[in-house]
Every structure is written in structure tokens, then in C-alpha cells.
Amino acid sequence: MNWVEIGQNLLFALSVGSLTLGLMLVLAGAIGVIRMPDFYTRLHAAGVTDTLGAELIIFGLILQSGDWQTMAKLALVGLLLFLTSPTATHAVANAAHRAGQKPDLAHFRPKHPRELQDPEAKA
Amino acid sequence: MDTLNFIVALGMAGAMAIMLARLFAGPTLYDRVLAANSFGTKTVLFLLVFSAIAGRQDAIDIALLYALINFVATIAILKFFRYRSLEIALAQMSLRRAVEGEFDE
Amino acid sequence: MVYGLGLTAVLVVLWLVLSGSYTLSGDHSILLVMTVVSLAATVGLAVRMRILDRETVPLAPLLPLLTYWSWLGREIVAANIAVIRLIMKPDVDIEPRLVRVPVDLRSGLARCVFANSITLTPGTVTVDIENDGFLVHALDNSFTAPEGFAEMALRTDVASDGKREEA
Numbered sequence: 119m120n121w122v123e124i125g126q127n128l129l130f131a132l133s134v135g136s137l138t139l140g141l142m143l144v145l146a147g148a149i150g151v152i153r154m155p156d157f158y159t160r161l162h163a164a165g166v167t168d169t170l171g172a173e174l175i176i177f178g179l180i181l182q183s184g185d186w187q188t189m190a191k192l193a194l195v196g197l198l199l200f201l202t203s204p205t206a207t208h209a210v211a212n213a214a215h216r217a218g219q220k221p222d223l224a225h226f227r228p229k230h231p232r233e234l235q236d237p238e239a240k241a
Numbered sequence: 242m243d244t245l246n247f248i249v250a251l252g253m254a255g256a257m258a259i260m261l262a263r264l265f266a267g268p269t270l271y272d273r274v275l276a277a278n279s280f281g282t283k284t285v286l287f288l289l290v291f292s293a294i295a296g297r298q299d300a301i302d303i304a305l306l307y308a309l310i311n312f313v314a315t316i317a318i319l320k321f322f323r324y325r326s327l328e329i330a331l332a333q334m335s336l337r338r339a340v341e342g343e344f345d346e
Numbered sequence: 347m348v349y350g351l352g353l354t355a356v357l358v359v360l361w362l363v364l365s366g367s368y369t370l371s372g373d374h375s376i377l378l379v380m381t382v383v384s385l386a387a388t389v390g391l392a393v394r395m396r397i398l399d400r401e402t403v404p405l406a407p408l409l410p411l412l413t414y415w416s417w418l419g420r421e422i423v424a425a426n427i428a429v430i431r432l433i434m435k436p437d438v439d440i441e442p443r444l445v446r447v448p449v450d451l452r453s454g455l456a457r458c459v460f461a462n463s464i465t466l467t468p469g470t471v472t473v474d475i476e477n478d479g480f481l482v483h484a485l486d487n488s489f490t491a492p493e494g495f496a497e498m499a500l501r502t503d504v505a506s507d508g509k510r511e512e513a
Binding site for chain 1: 245249253260263276279286293301305309311316319
Binding site for chain 3: 143146147149150153154155156158159161162163165166169170187190191194200203204205207208211212215216221222223
């Protein structure tokens with residue numbers, strides 16, 4: 119096994135790892151958007167996918183692609199997502215805040231087994 | 242590698258389905274806007290993976306365009322539902338905000 | 347003048363990346379002509395609109411901003427792990443907070459970078475921007491440490507405006 123093959127295998131492994139990790143992050147963000155109790159907390163779950171998940175998937179695809187033009191275009195898409203996603207998130211949050219939507223600041227914690235059995239009992 | 246790309250594409254489709262569920266479920270307008278924006282991001286990723294699977298360069302250009310349009314569309318929807326009009330220019334927005342009593346600059 | 351040249355250089359690179367053709371011969375020569383025409387139109391319009399300044403063509407703070415991004419990348423990874431942990435817990439166990447972060451930055455560029463950095467870091471979102479502070483919504487009260495915000499503000503300040511003269 120010469121150095122070129124080792125390098126290719128390394129690139130392959132890095133690409134697979136980054137794609138897998140990105141996929142897991144995106145799915146976790148999507149699940150979070152379903153699970154979170156309130157609009158502002160859902161915002162955070164969506165932000166997870168927009169930052170690291172998307173960049174990781176794009177990085178994995180860059181490692182796969184052979185020619186410089188594809189790489190450059192993918193990097194451009196990544197840069198664009200990196201710059202626009204926080205602005206869009208802030209725009210949504212700011213619009214909701216200005217429209218008078220109050221964030222739910224209660225402490226969401228798992229229910230005690232006693233509460234689950236008897237819904238009338240207060241913790 | 243193609244198998245993994247295919248799995249990633251499937252995962253993107255699944256995430257898009259979840260976003261659609263949130264889009265329909267609501268409950269507020271902002272949840273829907275957030276879901277639409279996130280759906281757009283996932284569409285971009287799906288297009289990129291698709292271009293790697295099918296070996297088509299032009300899908301990346303479409304993804305680039307989609308990312309831009311997605312951003313503009315989010316801002317436009319928010320602006321429309323705040324001012325109920327798309328004709329208000331930037332300069333008039335702060336004026337109108339001042340008139341409405343939420344002046345903060 | 348410098349800003350115009352910088353904008354031209356960036357646009358030339360963008361065109362080359364997107365079209366991939368840079369030869370005069372062959373059947374793509376019309377593309378090169380269109381390059382010159384569109385470049386001239388874009389830069390001419392930008393000059394005429396007088397929007398070329400330090401903020402629209404951020405060439406001088408480019409290197410410090412890149413080093414800042416590498417630091418921000420590490421922060422994003424750390425915060426991502428924390429947020430994923432909170433999301434994937436079998437029972438939702440979070441304590442959302444709305445906090446005001448005091449901001450004392452010298453330029454609009456630094457304020458913009460700081461607000462975007464807060465939003466880009468998972469777990470915290472800039473909700474509203476006021477003159478002397480940002481309203482930040484945090485997913486859990488473990489994200490609201492004032493020291494973290496202070497360090498980020500210091501780094502954005504140095505990255506976009508250079509070091510402060512007085513200590």
C-alpha cells in the first residue's frame with residue numbers, strides 16, 4: 119500500500135464520517151422541531167441543522183467530488199447557507215417577538231411518576 | 242459511496258417530511274415560516290446529494306439558486322405578514338414603526 | 347477605488363467558479379464578452395449608488411474575521427453537542443431563558459457579526475436588537491453564562507475593528 123492509496127482511503131473515511139455525522143445532526147434537528155414544546159425552543163432545534171449539519175454534509179460531498187469547479191460551487195453553497203441561515207432565523211424570531219408572542223419560560227422537566235398516575239396531584 | 246449518498250438523500254427526504262408535518266401542524270404562523278425555511282435548507286442539501294448520485298453538475302447551480310430564493314422568500318413572507326403589504330420600502334418601515342409606537346432606534 | 351477593485355476581483359472569481367470557462371477560443375467566447383459587460387454594469391451601478399464602503403466590501407478585516415471564524419467553529423461544535431443532548435433526552439428537560447446581553451461595540455459591522463454569531467451558535471438566538479444590548483433567547487439556563495457572551499463580544503470587536511488603543 120503506497121502513500122497515494124493511504125491518502126485516498128483517508129479521504130474516503132473522512133467523507134463517510136462527515137456525511138454520517140451530518141445526516142445524524144439533520145435528523146436530530148428535525149426530531150427536535152417536532153418535540154420541543156414552544157416556538158422559540160423549536161427555533162433552536164432548527165438552528166442545529168442549519169449550522170453544523172448542512173456544513174458537514176457539504177464538506178463530505180466536497181471530499182467526494184473530484185474536480186475543482188464542483189468543489190468551489192459546493193463551498194459557495196456552504197458559505198451562502200452559513201451567512202443567510204442566522205439572518206433568517208433572527209428574522210423569524212424578531213418578527214414573532216415584535217408581534218407580541220411571549221416565550222414560554224417555564225421549566226419543562228420530566229413528570230414525576232406520581233404525577234403520571236394521578237393528574238390532579240401538583241408537584 | 243453511492244449507497245451512503247442514497248441513505249443521506251433518504252434521510253433528507255425524511256427530515257423534509259417531518260418539516261412538512263410541523264408546517265401543517267402550526268400552531269402559529271411563525272412555526273410555519275420556520276418549518277418552510279428549514280424545509281428549504283433540506284431541499285438544498287437534497288439537491289447537492291442528488292447531484293453527487295446522478296453525476297449532474299447543474300443540480301448544484303439549482304441548489305445555489307434555491308438557497309438564495311429560500312432566504313428571500315422567508316424575509317418576504319415575514320415582511321408581508323408584518324405590514325400586510327410588500328410595497329413598503331425600507332425607509333418607510335422605520336417611520337411606520339415609529340408611528341405605531343414601537344420606536345426603538 | 348480600492349473597494350471597487352476588490353468588488354471586481356471577487357466578482358471575477360465568482361464568475362469563473364460558476365461558469366468554468368475562461369478561454370477566448372472555442373464556442374464559449376460569447377460568455378467572456380458577457381462577463382465583461384455584466385461586470386462593468388454591476389460595478390458601475392454599485393459606484394453610482396455609493397454603496398461601496400468598508401461594510402459592503404469587507405476586505406481589510408477579512409483575515410481577522412477568518413481567524414475569528416475558526417474560533418467560532420469550535421464554539422458551534424461544542425454548543426451543538428450540548429443542544430443535541432438536550433433534544434434527544436427521552437423526557438424534555440429544559441429551562442428556556444430570555445436574557446439581555448449588554449453590547450458595547452464600536453461599529454455596525456461588529457454589532458452585526460456579534461448578533462449573527464449568537465444566532466449561529468445553537469442554543470442561543472438573538473431576538474431583538476436595541477441600542478445598548480441584545481435580547482437573547484436561550485434554550486437552557488446553561489447557555490446564558492455572561493462570561494461566554496463577553497468573550498464572544500471581545501473577539502468580534504478585535505476581529506472587525508482591530509485592537510482597542512486604551513486598555
